[in-house]
Amino acid sequence: MVDFQMWLVQTFARATPVAAMMRTAWGWPIAESVHFIGLCLLVGAIFLFDLRLIGLGRRIPIGALHKLIPWGLLGFAMTGASGILFLMTEPDQYVYNPAFHLKMLFMATAGLNALAFYITSYRKATAPGAPDEAPRLAKIIAVASLTLWIGVIVSGRLLTFYRPFPCGPEGPGFLAECLPNYYR
Amino acid sequence: MNDFLLWLESTAFSTWVRESTSVFAFPAILSVHAIGMGLAVGVNAAIALRLLGFAPGVPPRELHRFAPVMWIGVWMNTASGLVLLLGYPTKAFTNPVFYMKLALIALGMWLYVVMTRQLMSEGRPGLSGPEPNARFLAAASLVCWAGAVTTGRLLAYTAHRILATW
Numbered sequence: 131m132v133d134f135q136m137w138l139v140q141t142f143a144r145a146t147p148v149a150a151m152m153r154t155a156w157g158w159p160i161a162e163s164v165h166f167i168g169l170c171l172l173v174g175a176i177f178l179f180d181l182r183l184i185g186l187g188r189r190i191p192i193g194a195l196h197k198l199i200p201w202g203l204l205g206f207a208m209t210g211a212s213g214i215l216f217l218m219t220e221p222d223q224y225v226y227n228p229a230f231h232l233k234m235l236f237m238a239t240a241g242l243n244a245l246a247f248y249i250t251s252y253r254k255a256t257a258p259g260a261p262d263e264a265p266r267l268a269k270i271i272a273v274a275s276l277t278l279w280i281g282v283i284v285s286g287r288l289l290t291f292y293r294p295f296p297c298g299p300e301g302p303g304f305l306a307e308c309l310p311n312y313y314r
Numbered sequence: 315m316n317d318f319l320l321w322l323e324s325t326a327f328s329t330w331v332r333e334s335t336s337v338f339a340f341p342a343i344l345s346v347h348a349i350g351m352g353l354a355v356g357v358n359a360a361i362a363l364r365l366l367g368f369a370p371g372v373p374p375r376e377l378h379r380f381a382p383v384m385w386i387g388v389w390m391n392t393a394s395g396l397v398l399l400l401g402y403p404t405k406a407f408t409n410p411v412f413y414m415k416l417a418l419i420a421l422g423m424w425l426y427v428v429m430t431r432q433l434m435s436e437g438r439p440g441l442s443g444p445e446p447n448a449r450f451l452a453a454a455s456l457v458c459w460a461g462a463v464t465t466g467r468l469l470a471y472t473a474h475r476i477l478a479t480w
Binding site: 158159162163166167169170171172173174175177178181186187189190191193194195197198201280283284286287288291 | 337340341344345348349351352353355356357358359360363364368369370371372373376377379380383459460463464466467468470471
């Protein structure tokens, strides 16, 4: 695991033009704004769909509301693209950050959970003439989805409070050299 | 003004917001603020996208069912925002960007009220697609909320005075 983390940090630290762009006065703030606007789109599409599956707004056909999901995916792409820029600029601050590990875990689980919805319930819930009430399994998946995405947001906000302490001369990649010794 | 800010920052609650190391203090307040933002802006974005003509199978007036979600988000953010303001009043009140953020939120809320009125009139006999007026309101709403989120993020970078004692 430590080897994998070192490899990640060193790979990201090689993206120096990205880091240089992100360190300009406007780089980081603009990427953060994109990250947060993406979050809003994601919540707007995915949370509303989950709430509809649970039973809110029953007169909205589930298949019709699903047409907003691509906007949620656009939001996810916005957070993903800006997120990778953060990671390339300050790899140490994420790769060694327990809040980041938790965030990735929540995100991966939310992805598998969405996959489970498409495999088990999508057709049943969105077929023409499907009942207003979503299948029970879809409701359980929707509750899990809401919980997991809230987990992603909260662990994302916690990132700043769980930054690893620097233990060498600063600069991207510096923790890769000192943390393995720290763990031993 | 400065005396007021000095007094505010010396209160026990303001000090707690700034200095508590508990994960239930500043980190929790910020988390509530982020979730509330997602709910409030998310519902506004969904309504605006519908008025722009996306997801045409969704009956516009039924989107009103998600209004409580939007209001939960608004109240979460009003409460957590006030707590953040009590923690760092000087930082906010001395930054013009903070007033821009408040103005954009006020405009966004006004657009929400006007947009939902449009939603309720949609689907009446004789009205088929969204009217051009509704599309303009929807586009303005999206721009407004994107601006509110952006100015909110910029607060961290544009503050020039953090505490009244500085």
